[in-house]
Amino acid sequence: MTKYDFIIAGGGVIGMTTARELAVRGASVAIIERGELGREASWAAGGILSSMRPWTENPASAGLSEHGKMHYPQYISSLLAETGIDPEHVNSGLIIIEAKHIADINHWASSKCIKVIEKIENQKPEIKLPEAAILLPEIAQLRPPRLIKALRKSLEQLSVSILENTEITNMMKRHGRCERVEFNGGKLSAESVIVTAGAWSKLVLGDRFNEINIKPIHGQMMCVKPAETALHSIILDGGHYLIPRLDGHVLIGSTIEDIGFNKETTMTAQEELRDWAASVWPSLKNAGLVKHWSGLRPSTDTEKPFIGSVPGFKNLYINTGHFRKGILQAPSSALLLADMFSGHSSFMDIGEFSINSQKNLAKFV
Ligand SMILES: Cc1cc2nc3c(=O)[nH]c(=O)nc-3n(C[C@H](O)[C@H](O)[C@H](O)COP(=O)(O)OP(=O)(O)OC[C@H]3O[C@@H](n4cnc5c(N)ncnc54)[C@H](O)[C@@H]3O)c2cc1C
Numbered sequence: 001m002t003k004y005d006f007i008i009a010g011g012g013v014i015g016m017t018t019a020r021e022l023a024v025r026g027a028s029v030a031i032i033e034r035g036e037l038g039r040e041a042s043w044a045a046g047g048i049l050s051s052m053r054p055w056t057e058n059p060a061s062a063g064l065s066e067h068g069k070m071h072y073p074q075y076i077s078s079l080l081a082e083t084g085i086d087p088e089h090v091n092s093g094l095i096i097i098e099a100k101h102i103a104d105i106n107h108w109a110s111s112k113c114i115k116v117i118e119k120i121e122n123q124k125p126e127i128k129l130p131e132a133a134i135l136l137p138e139i140a141q142l143r144p145p146r147l148i149k150a151l152r153k154s155l156e157q158l159s160v161s162i163l164e165n166t167e168i169t170n171m172m173k174r175h176g177r178c179e180r181v182e183f184n185g186g187k188l189s190a191e192s193v194i195v196t197a198g199a200w201s202k203l204v205l206g207d208r209f210n211e212i213n214i215k216p217i218h219g220q221m222m223c224v225k226p227a228e229t230a231l232h233s234i235i236l237d238g239g240h241y242l243i244p245r246l247d248g249h250v251l252i253g254s255t256i257e258d259i260g261f262n263k264e265t266t267m268t269a270q271e272e273l274r275d276w277a278a279s280v281w282p283s284l285k286n287a288g289l290v291k292h293w294s295g296l297r298p299s300t301d302t303e304k305p306f307i308g309s310v311p312g313f314k315n316l317y318i319n320t321g322h323f324r325k326g327i328l329q330a331p332s333s334a335l336l337l338a339d340m341f342s343g344h345s346s347f348m349d350i351g352e353f354s355i356n357s358q359k360n361l362a363k364f365v
Contacts, residue, residue, distance in 0.1 A: 003188075003189050004189075006029045006191070007193045009032055009194065009195045012038055014333060016148070018194060021334040023155065029158075030163060033162075033164050033165075034166065037148065038152065041199065041296055041297055042144055044295025047327055048241065048328070052324055053101075055104050064304075064336075068332045069138075072140065082153075084153075088146055091138065097130055097235060114138070117134070120133055127230055129280075135233065167183055176312060176313055177313060178193045191315060192316075198326075199296040200216075211355060211358075215299055218296055218297075219255055219294060221253040221292075222289060226283060226284060229244070237276070239254065240252075240253065240254070241254070255273070297322075304321070305321040305323075306320055306321045306355055307350055308354040
């Protein structure tokens with residue numbers, strides 16, 4: 001049986017960025033994915049490189065998000081140079097139209113030296129912005145499916161072993177170690193195993209991990225093609241948003257549904273999303289529907305991911321639970337974990353995301 005330095009269990013954006021970061025440092029890595037790499041939550045995402053409510057984000061998650069925001073331009077340019085695939089990282093800015101939070105946003109932004117613009121110009125009259133809207137001009141977006149394609153090519157070039165259509169059925173654990181990973185058609189072993197299976201991480205780990213509370217939260221999203229391009233910035237209103245793409249498509253997102261492992265898309269959600277979108281940009285009411293899809297976000301009780309070792313096991317690790325920020329936080333989470341393996345100090349303390357540190361926290365948030 002081939003023995004790798006690392007097995008990455010689950011091939012979404014978190015698994016792929018983790019595999020890349022370790023392979024770049026010279027490790028031998030295998031990534032095991034039940035379907036095709038990156039086709040679950042990571043493909044479904046809008047690609048906004050900001051949390052939905054940065055002014056209320058807990059300090060640990062905010063540190064990861066802020067690093068993600070700063071680190072992405074360099075990350076994308078190295079991926080582009082390496083693979084020739086452009087994830088379309090664009091500094092489109094983010095307009096928040098929740099009047100009741102304007103004072104909180106201003107307070108948060110000034111304490112973090114984040115640029116805000118309260119007098120928003122250059123939006124076309126078709127877009128109905130309320131008086132009290134605020135623009136965060138430094139927020140960027142990217143296209144997740146393109147990011148996934150670039151990451152995939154990078155992993156191939158780095159000689160990462162990619163096992164797709166391969167469902168992990170058991171992690172054989174003995175004497176405080178994960179001895180091997182078993183899947184349909186075979187088994188593999190590694191010095192270290194990292195679980196990156198998103199909403200399914202708890203199932204992949206197996207029972208006995210009650211403190212790791214990760215659950216799926218369903219999100220539906222649609223893409224429309226308006227007759228004219230009127231919007232250049234992302235618009236955010238509570239959990240709803242519009243994301244204008246460079247090619248004129250507009251994404252309308254998203255629902256938040258706690259319905260288990262169910263990925264069904266519904267007409268009710270489509271109508272709800274379209275009605276909200278039309279309240280901001282009336283002609284979206286009749287804009288042609290290009291696609292309607294959904295994904296399962298991995299959520300945790302503490303609103304921060306689990307990154308680090310799995311207690312009780314010498315060689316078992318986890319990187320998951322990024323909920324609505326997995327695209328934003330993926331490269332930074334991978335860096336944090338890889339720095340831990342390399343014995344380097346990193347941009348923040350990985351202990352903030354340990355399973356033990358979150359055990360008793362959940363009931364207080
Ligand atoms: C509608 C929607 C919009 C979003 N918008 C944004 C956004 O704008 N910005 C942002 O930052 N984030 C956004 N997110 C969140 C982001 O998509 C997730 O946080 C991120 O994709 C999680 O990545 P992951 O790799 O942990 O999970 P996933 O992408 O779900 O990957 C987990 C992988 O593990 C695999 N797996 C599961 N079980 C097994 C098994 N037994 N064996 C092998 N493989 C297995 C799965 O097949 C899957 O491919 C959005 C999510 C949704 C649903």
